[in-house]
Each structure stands twice: as structure tokens, then as C-alpha cells.
Amino acid sequence: MNDDPRRHVLRAGFDRSAQDYERTRPVCPPLLFDDLLEVAGLVPGDHVVEIGCGTGQATVPLAERGLAVTAVELGADLAALARSRLAGFPTSEVVTSSFEDWQLAPAESPVDAVVAVNSLHWVDPELRYAKPHRLLRPGGCMAVADCVRVQPADADAFWTQVQEDYRVVGYEGDPPPAPERVGPRHLPAEAGALFEEVASRRYPFEARFTAEDYLANLGTQSGTHALGGARSADFLARVERRLDSLGWPALTVGFVALLTVGRRLP
Template identity: 40%
Template sequence: MGDDIADDTEDDIDEVERSRLRLRATFTEDAELYDRARPGYPVELYDDLAEVAGVGTGCRLLEIGCGTGQATVPLAERGCHVLAVELGEAMARVARRNLAGFPQAEVVVSAFEDWTPPERPFDVVFSATAFHWVDPAVRVVKSAACLRPGGTIATVATHHVAGGSDDFFREVQDCYERFDPSTPKGLRLSDASAVAKDGREIEESPLFGPVRFFRYERDITYTTGQYLDVLRTYSNHRALGWPVLDAMLACIGSLIDRRHGGRITKRYLTELRVAHRVPSGLEKVGPLPSGDA
């Protein structure tokens, strides 16, 4: 029985891993759609990066998972030398097109896990809505290895929170429950204030100092067509397969048209997490096991 439990756990872990690899490859299936539909990030985020990480003219910045350049273009506009490592070939192609005016920005196609960093370290390792797709056993340690002492890791996460067209988001749950078996029954969006600040992964690493959080809330209004396009870029939606996804999007589109006048407003919480690389030799040590003192 003990063995059964152990096997189940291993199977679960394998499934999580398989799902991560499958889902992270979906974005590049329609890079033009992603480029057209996905919003960029608030300008204040780049201002904060300038202040805490010196992101600006001459900064050497490594970006993990640049997509089609949602953050890469504003970073290049601020004068950064950007090297972006992007898994998807089609995403990289569109990113290069968007970065055509910035000779100091380069996009290479590779999984970050497999990529060989140059010898010269970076000032900043940055990743927007992409860090969680990288192997958890690799992402923090390899980011640290790419940074100069005192350099900065900066990751951006996007949370879907309550606000905007609240009635629509309550009603749309019915479409999800009809078509997406993974949707928990009665799911509701949380207020931004209820979203926990979670910096454990980086803080538990001896290679980084404390994590600082910066948060930005904003509302974006979409027409029915624009909103359905955004949903078509979500990896978990794409994973439903087209006949199911089409039916679910028809349900959502009809709800927006019939009950919300063809327009809804979505609230996003964007969170920037920043920590500095501890200089070599000064890595943090955890508490000593009791009895060793």
C-alpha cells in the first residue's frame, strides 16, 4: 500500500511536469494572435525597474520567454541591451520584427534550461509571465549564474482579480463549468488585496537577498472579439482542443453580446518581484540543524 501511495505521487508529479511542457509550447502555435491580443505592462513597472535595478541606457538585460516582445520593446526603448531567450520559434520571429528598430536587442530561440549563457554576466535577469514555465529545478539557480554580484532578478506575474465587469465574470462561470472540466464549481475572482505576496522560491535560495514587491492594478476594456482573442491565447484554454474551445467561446461571446452590450472590462493585477544577487562568498546560510551549535 505504501508503494501504491509512492507511485501515485510520482505519477502526479510526472503529470504536472508533462502538463507544464505541453502548455508552455502552446503560445507559439499562433504568435500573430498572441502579438495582437495580449496587453503589455503598465509604464510604472518600467519606472520601478529603472529605480531598483538601473534598467535604462547601457543596462545588460537577459529576458527569459520574451513572447513577441510585450516587455522587450519598452525595455529596448529605455536603452537596454536585451538578450532574449525564447522557446517558440514563431514567437521569436514576431519579436525580432517588433524589435527591428533596436540593434541592441537580440532574440535567440531556445529553452532557457538548454541555453548556454555568455561569459560576461548580466545586470538584470527579467521574465514577464514566463518564469513559471521554466523548470523549477533550474530557473533560480541558472538566473543567479547569469547575474553579476549585486545584479537583479525581476519577474512579473499577472493575476486575474475581481473588478471591472463583475457581473459578467460571475455569469461567465457557467460557460466554464459547462465546457472546462478543470474549473472548480462556483469559482469567483479574488480581490487584489487577497492575493498573497509569495517570494518564497527566491527568498529560500541562498543566492538572493529579500524580495521586494511592486503591484499595479488596471482595467482594460475589450469588445467581444478582442476578449475572445485574449482567451484564445491562454494555454489552458488552448489545451481544451478546438471543438470544445469554440463552443465555450461561443457561450462567452453570446453572453457579452446579449447581456453586456458587446463590451466588458477586465481588471488585472500585475506584480513585479525583485531581488538582488548576493555576492559570491556571501551566500545566505540556513539555520543550523539543532545540536550542531
């Protein structure tokens, strides 16, 4: 397998703080899930495989819309939390496995859709589109969604000030872009022989956090884990001091959710 060891280390990091993950990670707006069902032509009872469900941020909205979801989650603690949240949905299940290793039971029919929310980039690139294509029935759809952090021009001063903490510890990546610079996003070239794009939509939204929950959310992020133990602790301590100096304000965080749907080509 031509896969990247660093991605394997970072993708395992979400399971360290499953409770914080459950409490503080954003959920895509309801309209995104409504559109996903409509565009993919999904109806109640259809079988959907979800890649990397975390604690069920997308699984619950999909199950609430009547879909039978098989959610495949790498982290045991995250999977256990998702399983408990899905207890009221007997046709949905959470399997603890990597998506790469998981297999559909031989007796099962090909599935109606494969969904990945904030997770596809953690999957081996060689299998990201090829394995969903193998799992899907003819005409079935693959839906990819991500919540991208953005910073509107009128965002609180905190969001500009906190960039200093990112800079000092050498956090990878750029500050959040303005919302209008994000999306819509299209299927990449490597998916072009397997899927025909049928929708590409964007959904700006905001989430409100207590300062404590925002700090916990930062602790769940792969970019924070990537700093390594001491630097990540230093980063979180800096942000904590900044929030403390501001009196632990409630925070509004901007996102744009992106949805891209491809229909399986023969």
C-alpha cells in the same frame, strides 16, 4: 531532468496564435518597468536576459528604457514577431530557444539582470532560479513579474455570468479574486539561498477589450489549451454566444501586476 511533460505541452501552445497573442495580451503598466530599473539599479546600456518574451510585451518597454535585452523565446512565430518589433533597437535581440537550453556565449560577461514576465512558471523548476543566478554578475538582479486577472466588486455582470461557461466545460482553476486579495508576492523559499528580496510591489490596472479581441485573448490562454480540442472549441463557442447575446460589448478587464526583485547572493 525532473520536469513535467504537461507543462511542456502547454507552454508550447502560445505559439499557435502569435498574432492574437500580440494583439490581445496585457502589458504591465509603465510604472512597473520604471521601478524595475530603479530597484535593480539598471542604467542604459546594461545587459538584461529576458525569459519567454512572447511577442515583446515587456521587451519593448525594457529596450525603450535603453537596456540591451537578449530575449529568449521558445515559440518561433512569437519570437519572429518580437524580433520585428525590436528592429529599431540594435542592441537588443530575440533568440529562439528554450531558456533551459540557451547558453550565454563564453566570451560574454555575466549579465546585469534577468527578467521574466508572465513566464517563469513555464521553466523547469530546477533551473528557474539556479540558472539566472549563474548568469548574473555579483550584485545583479532577478525580476519576476506577472499580470494576475482580478474581478472588482463593481465589475460588469458579464464577468459573473461567464463563470457558468467555465463551469460547464470544467475549466481548471478558480474565478478571478478581488484585487485586494492579490499580492504583493515574495520570492519562494527555494530562491532564498540564491537571492535576497529587495522589492515586492503590486500595480492594479485595467485593460479595455473589444468583445472580439477578448474572445481571441481567451483562445491564447493556456487554461483554454488545457481543455483539449473539442472542449476548448465548446468553451469558446459558449463565450461567443454569450457575447453575441449581449451585442458584442466592450469589456473592461481587471489585473494586478506583481513585481518581485531579488539581488543575487554570492
